[in-house]
Amino acid sequence: MAIRSAVGPDWRLSLTSPAPEAPVALHSLDIPATVPGCVHTDLLAAGLLDDPYVGLGEQAQHWIGHSVWTWTTTFDLPPVAEPPGGLPAGGVRRELLFHGLDTVAEIRVNGQVVGSTANMHRTYAFDVTGLVRERDNELSVRFDTVYSYTDARIAGTGDMLRTYDEPFNLIRKMACNFGWDWGPTVVTAGIWKPVELLSWTGARVESVLPRIEVARVGQDGPATVTADVTVRRAPGSTGAPLSLSATVAGAAATVTVPAGATAASVTVDVPDARLWWPAGHGEQPLYDLRVELTAAGGADGGPAAADSWQRRVGFRTTELHTVPDQAGTPFELLVNGVHVQVRGVNWIPDDCFVAGLGRAEYAAALDHAVEADVNLVRVWAGGIYEKDEFYDLCDERGLLVWQDFLFACATYSEEEPLRGEVLAEARDNVTRLAPHPSLVLWNGNNENIWAHRDWGWQERLDPDRPWGLGYYTELLPAVVAELDPTRPYWAGSPYSGSPDLHPNDPQHGPSHIWDVWNEKDWTAYAAYRPRFVAEFGFQGPACWPTVRRAINDGPPVPFGPVADAHQKAERGTEKMARGVLPHFPDRRTDDPDTEMADWIYLAQLNQARGVKFGIDHMRAQWPRCSGTVVWQLNDCWPVTSWSAVDGDGHRKLLWYALRAAYRPRHTALSQAAGRRVLATLVNNGAGPWREPVSVQVHSVRGELLVDTPCTVDLLPGSALHLPVDLPPDAGHRTRAHVVTVRGADAVLARTLTAEDVDADLPAAGFTVSVLPRPEGGGVLVHVMAHTLLRDLVLQADRLDDDAEVDDQMITLLPGEDHVFAVRTSARADDPRWRHPLTVRCVNDIVKG
Known part of the structure; x- marks a missing residue:
């Protein structure tokens, strides 16, 4: 019998070794603590820390990451029945299970060290059988500063190259905790996931890996679920035969686990499985898969439960098609045999303090994606493997998940101790996430292969020292092949699929487009003909309530010390201002309220137009271009960034543009430089699109000049291109016209054929x-x-x-x-x- 009981809730936090900059008044700190949680949230709850999200509060808390902290609590042991007759006696085993420790921790029970950790991204179990007593066991978790750990790594194995000054690549901790070009430096410590006491006798289920096979791709009907189970037996025992059963969708199967065996597989035949589909392609039926480990010797002479495991699963197939063709290397995601046009967003941690994220917070954020017709969320490599609730919600909503392994914008040591941590972390998280049907792709890293090629790393690296490539091309694909063989793996984003090709070649595999924004206006998207775009975007400020809350040094204005502290991109505000000017006049005023209102409106509008222009251009290239993943859906704090939803959860104008651009039945109007206006209609819905439409041209004064009717008759996956006839004098740069595609009941698309500054717009009436x-x-x-x-x-x-x-x-x-x-x-x-x-x-x- 296995019993899992929560440890706590009466935790306390103390400041064990303060950094030199720590406030003297906090040197003897001892306050109530919340687990799961972190030092920042406990200090905030106690009123001892100014909000790092407001004003210049970030700058006043850097001492926290340079201090040593200790969490303490007491716990009692739950009673556990004697083992059933079919299991050998041997006493009750007691293990402390830590689902998430951030990051460099030493764990003591009743004064004895039971283990240490240096990885935020994995689960740890420590055997405390011989150390615990029936009541009042003392548990302490001391967190050393991560900088002491990374300094020791530099001294031992040398430093590694990275894009930011902080040592995020020397330790397995959330990289963006150390700051990013949209995030603050808030180096946390704490018990960020639950702590459990696991009490068991005889044997227990250690892990379950479900493998799902569908008999007929794309069709409901026969399927199988094979559960590969690892069994943990009590130490010093040869073990006894056990019974392993699995039930799912009303079907069941049972096998025997031979005496002493610690692994077994049980396969359940499901005759009438309903397929799980991405949003917009069908429904998302989910089935409870329950695995039970039993032994003879129950009270009635029948089997007695030893342990059980339960998760929801879905029946579907997923493939990644990357066979080279005449145009290059496609990157096509197939679910149930259907080529899905990816309408995606990149996801960063939804708060800097991830311990506080739960189902409600995840649901609110993911609903922004669902309501914008997004069908894929890429969990970016500089954050975390998200909590189970995140993936549960994606399963329920039909949101596909592209999951990065956590390597971003840096080189990584392939030596110990980091290599061992990477292997344990990968095995842990692949095992944890494998049951989720929403997860359709594992990706090795973010931008590291590209950076090695183009960012000057080759010249600065020791040619004999591995820099991380072995993780992406050997270790990680081997883990996925072993533990999750039905799901595809790709070495990196961007990556072209071969070391002989440039890793960010738009003609091969997933590419990132960042010269647009950093160097060029968004109209430059028109020059691209990519196969798949995994990152691109344009910045815009947060919404008015968020700006007003965060900028507290007077009436909010676009420029100033506090505004600059909430803009982390290098020359970000300058690039935004530069990006606005080709499209709108330079608007200046002495009234701070008007200045900020104009800035938010124009910069958000320019962001929205730019990203929609890019999506429209790439969707019009379907099926050659099989998807776009916009950078980014969300923010982790109030900041000016590339997000569609700001750090306080308010929808920027980009969110509305995403929804317009990501409709499954999509209409775009585009005009490349010197070319004819083109209307493109793409049907990525589940059924045919049949509708009478008309293409109209009006003057800016409202006179109807052209009205061309036609009929749309598009099967799923097909597109229609309609050249637009403008009046003969439309070539004059200041002669703007309004082009409209009208459907039976609504305007499908509308654009202006000139920049607003050149269009001779009338005064608004x-x-x-x-x-x-x-x-x-x-x-x-x-x-x-x-x-x-x-x-x-x-x-x-x-x-x-x-x-x-x-x-x-x-x-x-x-x-x-x-x-x-x-x-x-x-x-x-x-x-x-x-x-x-x-x-x-x-x-x-x-x-x-």
């Missing part, structure tokens, strides 16, 4: 009326256009921090109207609904 929503909980804001209104935006968060608008960036022709549905506590009669900084459009900016 419109009327606004506001009514309570009939169903309650908000208002309806009705805008009637009397002139062309370019990218109309309702900044409802100027009235209510938590206001949420259903749509944004609406371009209206004269005589058209739009109703914004707003979830808000603000009243309909609030006069601020009609304030010029609440209802915005580009016309106002251009006309000054």
Whole structure:
């Protein structure tokens, strides 16, 4: 019998060895602690730390990562029944199971050292059988500073190259904890996942690896589930025969585990399995898989339970098609035999203090992805292997998961002790995550192979010293092949599939596009014809409530010490300002409120337009380009970044652009330099798309100049390209026209054929009326256009921090109207609904 009991909850935190910069008043600190948690959140809860997310608070807490901390608690032993008759006696085994320790820890029980750790990303079990007593056992976990550990690694095996000054690549800890170009340096310590006392007799289940096979690819019907089980037997025992059973989807099977054996497999035949599909392609049925280990000798003479394991699984196949073709090397993800057009986002840790993330926090963040028609989330290599709740939610929502192994933007030692930690970490997490049907790809690293080629690393590295490539091409693929053979593995992103090819060649495998943003305007996306894009993006500021909360040195303005502290990208604000100017006039004002409002509107709008332009261009190349993964969905704190949802959970204009660009039935209007306007309609939905459409051209004054009807009849996976006929004088650079693709019931796409600064836009003319929503909980804001209104935006968060608008960036022709549905506590009669900084459009900016 195995019993798992939580340890705690009465934990305390003490400052064992303060850094020189630590406040003197905290040197004798001893406060209540929360587990799971970390030092920062405990100090915040006790009122002893200013919020690192606000103002210059980040700079005042760096001493925390240079200090030594200790968590302590006491625990009692739960009673455990004698082993069943079929198992040998030998006493009760007691093990402490730590699901996550961050990071360099020494564990003591009743004053005796039972183990030490140096890896945030794995589970540790320590046998304490001979050390514990029935009551009042003392447990302490002391965390040394990670810098002492990394200094010792440098002294022992030498330093390694990396993109940031902090030693994130010398220790198996969340890399972005040390700062990134969107994140603060908040070097945490603590027990970030639960602690359990495992009490057992005779034998227990140590691990289960389910392997799922579907008889007919892409069809419901017969399938098998094979559970490969590792059995832990009590030390000093030869063991006895055990019975291993598995049940799933109403089917069951049982095998015998011979005396002394510590591994066995049981296969269950499932006659009527329903397939699990990605969002937009079908449903996501999930089945409970239960594995039980039993022995003879129960109270009624039958079998007695020794231990059990249970997870949800789904039936599906996944393949990665990378066979070279005439155009290069494709990177095509097939689920149940269907080539899925990837509409993805990159995911970073959703908070700097990951211990506090649970199902509710993950659900709120992932729902942003689901509601934007995202179908894949890439868990990026500089963060963590997320908690089980994250993957459970992806299973339920049909979100595909691309999982990076945790190696990012650096070289890594392949010597001990790091190599042993990497191997243990990989085996631990592949085993933990293998049951999830949403997980469809393992990826070896982020940008390391590319960096070795292009970032000057080859010239600076000792040619005889391994730098990490062996992990990506040997160790990690071997672990996946052994433990998770039904799931594909790729060595890195970007990576072209061969050492003979440039790792970031857009014609081969997944590529990253970062010259756009760093060096070029977003219109340069038009020059790319990639096979798959795993990273690209453009920066934009956070939303108004988030900016107002974080920038606390006076009225928020785009530039200044606090604003700069919340912009981590090198010359990031300069690049944003430079990126705005080709498209909008240089808007200056002496009023701080107007200055910040204009900056948020224009910079967010430019970010949204740029990323949508890139997605539209790449989706129009389907199936040659099989997917895009935008950098990035979320933020971990209030910051100016590439995210679609800011650090406080507010949707930036980019989120609305993603939703428009990621519709399964997608219409894009594009005009490469010197070329004809082109309308492209792509059907990546589950069924055919049949609809009458018309392609219209209007002047900026609203006159209809061209109206061309046609019929869309597109099977899933097909595309239609429609050249747009502009009037003869449309070649003049200041002669802008409005191009619209209308469907049967809605505008499918609309664009302007010139930059706003060149378009001779009219002064905005419109009327606004506001009514309570009939169903309650908000208002309806009705805008009637009397002139062309370019990218109309309702900044409802100027009235209510938590206001949420259903749509944004609406371009209206004269005589058209739009109703914004707003979830808000603000009243309909609030006069601020009609304030010029609440209802915005580009016309106002251009006309000054």
